[in-house]
Amino acid sequence: MSKVWAVRRWLQALVDREVEPRNLIGLSLFRVLVGIAILSEFLLVYGQRAYLFGNRGLVPYATYLEQMAHFSLYWFARSDWVFELIYHGSVLVVLLWTLGYATRWLTPLVFYCWTSFTDRGPPLWDGGDNLMAILLVFACFADLGAHFSAARASADPEQPRRVQSVPALAIFHNTVVRAFGIQVCIVYFVAGIMKARGHAWLDGSALYSSWADPQFGWPGVTDRIAQNKALLSVLGPLTIAFQISFPFFFALNRRSRVFILLVAMSFHLGIALLMGLLSFATFFIAAELALISDAEYRRAARLLRRTFQRESENAVRSLDATTSRDGK
């Protein structure tokens, strides 16, 4: 009997823990960063949209239909004006979503706008789009609008979010947070294992080869790094070690998770600067931001506030000292 009670109590505790929505700040940051990245992708090629994605562009409508693997909004774009309507409608949907309006309803639409956009036209993407296409499916079941939201600014701050008052929604939300974490772990682990299968990342020549392609690299900076064989022979294996160990650090404990996520973000900042893969890096950083807990964000905010307070107090004190010395 006591065993049954113990199991029931354990289950109760488990369920109680799962009805508290997690990572609301992280997922809101994810929304903002992904929204900005997707918007910039749409707007960056605005002048070239007809050429890259249009019906009389590089991939004509008929060719597109031949290769279309799944439902896409551009399937409806048989004429130019429908194409324009979908393109501009997508920009509007992503803008509203980024601002935090009706995120629960707009997330599936953003997913369709994004995957339809990346499927149209020739293959232009780099892996970041793939990660986003997967995470946006998960995100349809999460609350992405709890923070940094224009819609939230006009709402009553005391009013709880639906995810906080409906337990099943919180359970869905927390499952999404877990799915984000596992998916990111899989990406790193698989990428690390794939690198370890060759020799180039182990002897350091992989970075040299990547930077030899002028699509990547930062002229003047990466050329110099590429000449330093000792440095490359450390960076290559270090990349593999970081990628393979990511899931272990992520699962170990709270501190190791924050540590590995900070390393991952620095890694992707490095990729943005040294490889020039800006959207790829932004999407990955957004995914990593979603994995940091609300408590960690609050702690970081407190730390920053305290540091700034101390700095401003020191500044006022030194200003006081200077003025009183000048007065004498």
Next chain:
Amino acid sequence: MVTQRILKQLRLPALVVCWSWLVFHFLCTTVYLAPTGTVQAGLYELACRYMRPRFSQRWALFAPDPDGKTRHFQVRCRIERPDGGLQDTPFYDVTERFYASPWHTRLGPDGRLLRAYLSTLMPLDRDDKTLDVLRYRAKADPALRETLERRLERVGQWRSEYARRLAARIGSAECRRQFPEAKIAAVTAALDLVRPQPYFASDPAPPDPQRVDFGWQPYAADLRGL
């Protein structure tokens, strides 16, 4: 009150459903991404039914060995002279302007144009998990070899045709950009793949650039946008 009670009752079933999905989804993901072997090959189709198309993924990011080749997209135009004769221009490199200012390219639309131009390399891309699984099975089952060959041929043909059509349209757009007033009859495009200098001094010198030639094709008069 009643609603609250119902919602409370739904917590455990919701949790069971969510966690079951989580386990199922990531099991399928693992099978989908695992190296090709007996277990993976056996379950691959099953996993694909769920994973494709929405959860398709591939994480060979610069792995295992980046080739480091520089890709130059070359275009040649056949222009109709006023006297009715034809004149072929020499090949000119349309990617050079993108490579000349890397940050301008990355921070603007040129980055996407460059990728579109280089995507004509698709016929050379041999990375295809479905074919890997088929290859693995064909090792044990000779009857499958014929199926594999047919499939490889079909995929190769489709890719080549796609790349050829894309190259023709890119060539047409670039010829129009270069000669806006001219009457263009045909275009040809080619991709030059230039290997980098070897990393180790003892490694052999890189071979001559490899050229993928898409051949002469009619000018795409319907093209718009560049």
